Amino acid sequence: MPRKAWFALVAVLVTVSLLALMLGATSVAPGDVWRALVGGGTDDATRAIVRTVRLPRVALALLVGGALGMSGSVMQATLRNGLAEPYLLGVSGGAAVGAVLAVAMGVSAPALIALAAFGGALLAVAGVLALTRAAGTRGDTRLLLMAGVVVGAFANAVIMVMMATATPDITRNALWWMMGSVAGAGWRDVVLLTATLGGVGLLLGHRARELDVLALGGDTAESLGVDVVRAARRFFILASLLAATTVAVAGLVGFVGLMVPHLARALTSGRARATLLASALGGASLVVAADLAARTVRAPSELPLGAVTALLGVPFFLWRLREGR
Amino acid sequence: MIRFDNLRVRYPGATREALGGATFAAERGAVTAVVGPNGSGKSTLVRALLGRISLDGGSVVIDGERTVDLPRDRLARMVAVVAQREEPAFPLAVRDYVSLGRFPWQGAWAPPTAADRAAVAHALASADVELLASRRTDTLSGGEWQRVRIARALAQATDAIVLDEPTAFLDIAHEMACFELLAALARAGRCVLVVSHQLNLVARFTDRVVLLSQGMVVAEGAPVEVMRGDTLERVYEWPLVVSRDPAVGAPTLVPLRKPHPPIL
Numbered sequence: 129m130p131r132k133a134w135f136a137l138v139a140v141l142v143t144v145s146l147l148a149l150m151l152g153a154t155s156v157a158p159g160d161v162w163r164a165l166v167g168g169g170t171d172d173a174t175r176a177i178v179r180t181v182r183l184p185r186v187a188l189a190l191l192v193g194g195a196l197g198m199s200g201s202v203m204q205a206t207l208r209n210g211l212a213e214p215y216l217l218g219v220s221g222g223a224a225v226g227a228v229l230a231v232a233m234g235v236s237a238p239a240l241i242a243l244a245a246f247g248g249a250l251l252a253v254a255g256v257l258a259l260t261r262a263a264g265t266r267g268d269t270r271l272l273l274m275a276g277v278v279v280g281a282f283a284n285a286v287i288m289v290m291m292a293t294a295t296p297d298i299t300r301n302a303l304w305w306m307m308g309s310v311a312g313a314g315w316r317d318v319v320l321l322t323a324t325l326g327g328v329g330l331l332l333g334h335r336a337r338e339l340d341v342l343a344l345g346g347d348t349a350e351s352l353g354v355d356v357v358r359a360a361r362r363f364f365i366l367a368s369l370l371a372a373t374t375v376a377v378a379g380l381v382g383f384v385g386l387m388v389p390h391l392a393r394a395l396t397s398g399r400a401r402a403t404l405l406a407s408a409l410g411g412a413s414l415v416v417a418a419d420l421a422a423r424t425v426r427a428p429s430e431l432p433l434g435a436v437t438a439l440l441g442v443p444f445f446l447w448r449l450r451e452g453r
Numbered sequence: 454m455i456r457f458d459n460l461r462v463r464y465p466g467a468t469r470e471a472l473g474g475a476t477f478a479a480e481r482g483a484v485t486a487v488v489g490p491n492g493s494g495k496s497t498l499v500r501a502l503l504g505r506i507s508l509d510g511g512s513v514v515i516d517g518e519r520t521v522d523l524p525r526d527r528l529a530r531m532v533a534v535v536a537q538r539e540e541p542a543f544p545l546a547v548r549d550y551v552s553l554g555r556f557p558w559q560g561a562w563a564p565p566t567a568a569d570r571a572a573v574a575h576a577l578a579s580a581d582v583e584l585l586a587s588r589r590t591d592t593l594s595g596g597e598w599q600r601v602r603i604a605r606a607l608a609q610a611t612d613a614i615v616l617d618e619p620t621a622f623l624d625i626a627h628e629m630a631c632f633e634l635l636a637a638l639a640r641a642g643r644c645v646l647v648v649s650h651q652l653n654l655v656a657r658f659t660d661r662v663v664l665l666s667q668g669m670v671v672a673e674g675a676p677v678e679v680m681r682g683d684t685l686e687r688v689y690e691w692p693l694v695v696s697r698d699p700a701v702g703a704p705t706l707v708p709l710r711k712p713h714p715p716i717l
Contacts, residue, residue, distance in 0.1 A: 208542035334561045341556050343543060347536035350503045352609070353529030353557045398545045 133395050137409040141190070144413050148186045148420040149178055153427060188313035189419040189433075190412040191321040192378045193388075195370040197411020198325070200385030201392060201403050202332060202367040205343045206360050207273045213386035214371030217276030217364075220382075221283025222252025223375040228290050228302040238312055241305070242376040248283075249372035255279045257361060269346070269360050307432030308381035310419055317377040324373045328366050329408070336401035339363060343400070381418075383438040384411045387445050394448065414441055454516055454613055454644040455479045455502070455532070461510035462497050462668075471497040473668040474511065479646040479661070481612065484639045486655040487648045488679075489665030490689050495648045496537060497668075499617045503534060515613070529557035533609035535602050537617040537648075544591035547601050551576055551586075554608030572610045580604035580634065595622035603634070613644040620651055632658040656680050657703040664688060680704035 149161045156164070156174055163170045164178035196214065203212040214220070226248020230241045259275035291299050332339070338359055341349045346356050371385065392406035418436040425431060455478065462472040472494045479485035487495050500506045502513050504520060513520040515531055523531075533554070541550065554576065555569045565573075577583045580603045585593065593601060599622055606614055616635070620628040628651065636658050639645045649655050655662055656676040664672040664679050666688040672679045682695040685706060692709040 205542065210543070337553075337556055337559060337561065340553055344541050344553065345536075345539050347500075347503060347505065347534070348539050350505055350525075351529065351532075351534035351536065351606075352553065353526040355525060393543055397549055398543055399549055 134406075137395070137406060137413070141409055141413045141416070144417045144420065145186055145190060148189070148416050149182050151420060151424055152177070152182065184315055184318055185310050185313040185419065186416055187318045188310045188321065188377065189415045191318065191325055192310060192374045192381055193384055193411035193413065193415030194408040195321060195325045195328075195374045195411075196381060196384040196415070197388040197392070197407035197409075198329060198332065198404055199367040199370040199374075200411075201389035201400075201407040202339065202363050202370075203385070204389050205339045205400055205403075206363040206367070207269050207276075208343055208345065209273055210390065211386070212273060212276075214367060215380065215382055215385060216280060217273070217368070218252035218256050218279035218283065219249045219368050219371045220375060220380050221280040221287070222255075223249035223372060224302075224306055224380065225283050225286050225290075226251070227305050227379075228287055228294075228298075231302050231305070232290055232294050232298050245305075245379075246372050246376040249368065249375055252279050252283060253365065253368040253372070257364070260361075269342075269356075272360060272364060304432070305379045306434075308379040308434030308437075309422075309430070310378050310415075310433060311423070311430060313377075321373055321377055324370065325408075328370050329404075332363075332366060332404055333401060335359075335363070336399075336404060339400035339404075378433070380434050381415060381437055382434045383441050384414055387441050388414060391445065391448055454481050455615075455646060456514040457498060457501075457511070458514055459511035460498070460501055460508065460513065462494075462501060462506055463509050464506075470509070470668050472501070475665065475668065475670050476511075477663045477670055477673055479613070479644050481644045482639055482642050483660040484635050484645040484647060484658060485661045485663065486659040487646065487663045487665060488650070488652055488655055492667075493665040493688075494668040495665055496617055498665075499534065499536065499615060499648060502532065502615060503536075504528075526557050529609065529611075531611055532613040532615060533606035533611040535606045535614070535616040535619055537621070539602060541590055544589045546586075547582065547588050547590060547593070548573065548577070548586040550590050550601065551582075551604045551608050554605040554610075557609065573608050576604045576607035579607050579638075581630070596624060596627040599623055599631070600627070603631070607638075611643075613646065614638065615646045615648075617648045618650065619647060620649065620654070628654065652680065652685075652706045653698075653703075656705065657698070657701060677704055680706065 146158065150156050150158060154177055156178055160170050160174050161178055164175045199214040203214055204210055223245040226244040227241050230244035235241055256275045256279050260271045263271055338354055341352050341354050342359055349356050388411045389407045392403050392410050396402035396406050414437060418440050419433055421440060422431040422433050422436045457475050457477055460472045460475045461470055463470045487498060489495055501508060502520065520528055552573050555572060577586055580600045582600050582604050585597055585601060599619060603619065620631050623631060632654050635645050635647060659676060662676050662679040663670055671688060672684050680695055682693060686693050692711055694707050695704050698705040
């Protein structure tokens with residue numbers, strides 16, 4: 129990937145992040161943002177807005193986008209399918225079942241709902257892996273894809289049944305959660321996601337060449353010395369872990385994991401390590417921009433983040449598609 | 454160098470064994486061809502070599518070591534395989550694709566070494582795909598893609614190379630060029646094992662032919678010994694004659710016509 133493209137990706141991320149720190153109910157000048165961040169001389173109110181209100185939110189949006197972009201690019205290479213994404217494959221469904229169940233049981237503490245969502249996501253991933261193991265075909269990643277879709281459909285059915293029988297209050301709460309938001313961002317979420325993204329990102333970077341080989345298909349990957357079944361399972365688990373953590377802290381933010389890897393591949397040479405990094409940077413920019421739009425376009429009310437990512441992302445994707453021809 | 458030793462494989466639910474005790478060897482410095490009708494077990498041999506199916510008996514032995522005992526990365530540094538079909542999930546530049554042949558030799562983070570770059574350059578040149586190096590894999594014709602895949606296997610720099618129907622999509626010139634390349638690799642001391650349906654090319658280019666039928670080796674030896682009309686007619690269940698190629702003297706198979714009953 130040309131250096132110019134990397135520079136552009138980083139520049140876009142820095143720009144949207146700075147804009148997100150500046151804009152909102154009260155606008156803050158770029159200089160004041162800088163002074164508030166480094167602890168220079170601004171008034172307490174400005175410092176509080178930038179540091180306490182906006183910074184954790186921007187940081188969380190950035191991390192959620194980065195994790196989802198990376199997760200999507202791993203899923204697509206592992207399952208050898210451009211339609212694969214973390215949410216399609218049971219993770220989101222499992223997380224939603226966990227969260228809705230928690231809400232329906234009267235849990236209101238966000239941390240507990242997040243924990244329930246995370247547990248649900250992991251259960252769904254375990255279900256997918258158990259299904260593929262039961263079917264027992266060696267090294268067929270299509271099976272993993274099928275199992276993911278099946279578990280996702282099952283989870284959706286469970287959610288519909290729960291929603292249909294729940295009180296309107298619970299339904300509304302659950303719906304909001306399913307539309308994704310970083311409004312409740314706290315530093316604890318930021319630290320949690322930083323640790324996950326850092327750890328999983330390093331592991332993925334370490335195994336990126338294996339991911340390249342896996343994308344060539346079973347026979348060839350095996351002939352190059354990769355244990356296809358184990359490698360695919362490992363990548364699937366790592367990608368799901370990334371997605372499940374984002375779901376726990378921000379609900380369902382759709383579209384990012386699906387579309388961003390396509391854009392990243394078009395920018396890079398298509399080799400896995402570059403695509404992973406570009407997907408993380410691109411995803412981060414998209415979610416920061418989407419959150420900025422979600423809280424400013426119809427202020428003081430907020431739009432659902434998961435919908436805005438798609439509303440912003442689809443036109444951009446179409447434009448890239450035309451340019452790429 | 455590669456020995457298949459009384460290999461038995463039965464696919465789950467199959468009525469008969471895909472391989473019922475196949476035994477033969479492929480040596481360094483020679484092109485060995487495996488031929489036989491569809492379903493005779495040719496591709497199962499390749500899958501057994503790759504460790505993609507579980508064996509019901511026997512073993513694949515490479516340089517005296519059973520493949521099941523070899524770590525995968527070591528096996529990948531000894532044998533390269535061009536599988537029958539392959540489609541990358543996402544397009545890559547040809548040079549990047551061929552570089553993936555270096556995977557068994559590379560660490561996780563280290564950039565390509567001089568040896569890696571030399572192997573890739575040599576592979577691109579040997580397979581005659583240097584001019585395609587900056588093209589994307591999804592823009593190649595069937596013949597170009599096949600040669601690029603062979604280049605990827607050559608970049609693996611192994612002593613043995615196994616190809617499953619490498620000329621399936623190639624026109625006459627590319628088919629000939631492919632077999633010439635295999636012969637040159639054997640002359641350079643490599644062990645070349647090729648699965649093919651092209652009996653006439655096999656007869657001209659290979660040193661040994663192994664004829665498989667229903668998972669068993671029914672004939673093995675030099676092309677003139679294996680390419681006998683009565684044997685082939687029985688194995689392929691189709692009338693045919695074997696004559697001599699007037700130009701080069703190699704045995705040549707001509708399948709005869711057996712008209713289909715009229716369709717009413």
